[in-house]
Amino acid sequence: MDILTEALSSMRTGQPASVRTEGRAPWGLRLPPVVGAGFHVVLYGTCWLVPLEEGNAPIALSPGDVVFLRDGRGHILADQPGTPAVYDRASQFRPSLPIGTLSIGGEGPRTSLLCGNYHLDQARPHPLVRQLPAIVHLQTRHGRHPELSAAVQLLGAELENPRIGSTGIVPALIDSLLLYILRAWFEEQPPATAAGWAAALGDSAVAPALTAIHQAPSTAWTVESLAARAGLSRAAFARRFTSLVGEPPMAYLTRWRMTTAARLLRESEAPLTTVAAKTGYGSEYAFAKAFKREFGLAPGGYRRESRAA
Template sequence: MDILSEALESMRTGRPISIRTDGRAPWGLRLPPVAGAGFHVVLYGSCWLVPAEGAQPIPLSTGDVVFLRDSCGYTLADLPDTPCVVPGPERYTIAPPIGAMRLGEDGPLTSLLCGNYHLDQARPHPLVRQLPEVIHLTTRQGRNPELSAAVHLLGIELENPRIGSEGIVPTLIDSLLLYILRAWLESRPSGEAEGWAAALTDPAVAPALSAIHEDPSAQWSVESLAVRSGLSRAAFARRFNLLVGEPPMAYLTRWRMTTAARLLRESDAPLGTVATRAGYSSEFAFAKAFKREYGQAPGGYRRAATAG
């Protein structure tokens, strides 16, 4: 079971939004707040990512990729002290496969792909909560080859759109999030990994997580999950709580409700079927548990999701 893909897909509330941004020095772009995570790919040139609240600016150059967990309070500019603006609609053009924006004057060119992933921030998966605020990766000198390949393909399609580009580019951008997070997770030395970065490969916790994700409707217990882990009940519970950030049964309930919410949003399955898929034999018990987690009954949640 690919837990990383499952966790991210459970939070998705729409397709990524992105725009090709060309800045000629001097230029500065203030990033608007979004309900999700932001990303920036430097296709050509160099610039600076300036965090909020006095943190150190981060230099970026061709092939660099930045992931912003909360995508708030950051600016991009040719130099850290260049004044930044929120560009108006006169700066945008809409053309397949994505939009374009031009900033600045007549100095050296920097070309970026900027965008965001719409993620449900009301109930974020703990994996996403444990990510650092900024993930900065480079694809230079043979590092992160899969990410490098995705960035290279994006650059080709954006530089010279052809037949099929309208379908290829959104798919590459969608896949970019997984490439970013996989590269970050795999870049951490095993001795330094902690939390979910360690849980996904931990010989005791990973099998239990896979079991929960593969069959959330099964009547799992701490004892049965501990058998999967090869540890005693107490040792397994302690290790699971340490890495995942909550007890095994709490995570099981969370994933069952996440599974149910996704079914309610994306299918017309009867509530009884959704309850069964979420591990509840009683539709009433399921509705009570769902309302406790989401603040509204399953039927109301489905209607609101459909209307939105």
């Protein structure tokens, strides 16, 4: 069971949206907040990312750099931190291109970026994503993160010279980029200082318990049965799990059951009795009561609302 993939899939509500951005100095682009998570890939040239929150320093970006904004917060991209910024109102989407295009600035040195956002449900973010830094900055030069670097290079090649198949290849690469980004970030955390989910995914006791919950949310798990899989006493396991995951084992089990149920309601036509059985509830009534407590909507209403969105 790939917990990272499962956690992200549980939050995905649509395909990523992307814009190829070409800036020539002097240029500045103010990007408003987006629903989900934002990302930038520097394909050519250099620029700065300027957070809008006070106390956050501008971040210098170079070719191959990747930035992931966990909650899609607003920010500025510019050739220099002090360059005046305009709002992104000029993105152009053409059926012949796999992504939109935007050109901005003057006649100076060129910077080429891929900018966009992943549609992630921020109303109920998975704690794995919630524990990430607000801004993840990864560098792929000098042999760092070779798989992420390869994905960036492939994207750059397809965007620089679109050919037959590019319309299908580019969205697939952008979709995969999210997993590469998060994998690289988790792998960057030194084992001695890793905490939270960065440590939980590699922990010899907590990781097997998480895998068991994700593989079989319908199983009548207890703290004792999960502790047995972890090879720890009930109390020691509960403390370790809560410390790393951020909530007790049974709370996380309920969270994952409800997350699984919501996904089944959004993406399938399974009757409520089937959804209840797949998420560990003995009756449709017990499931509907638990679901409404978590989401504020009955399962049928949630399904209708999610389909209408």
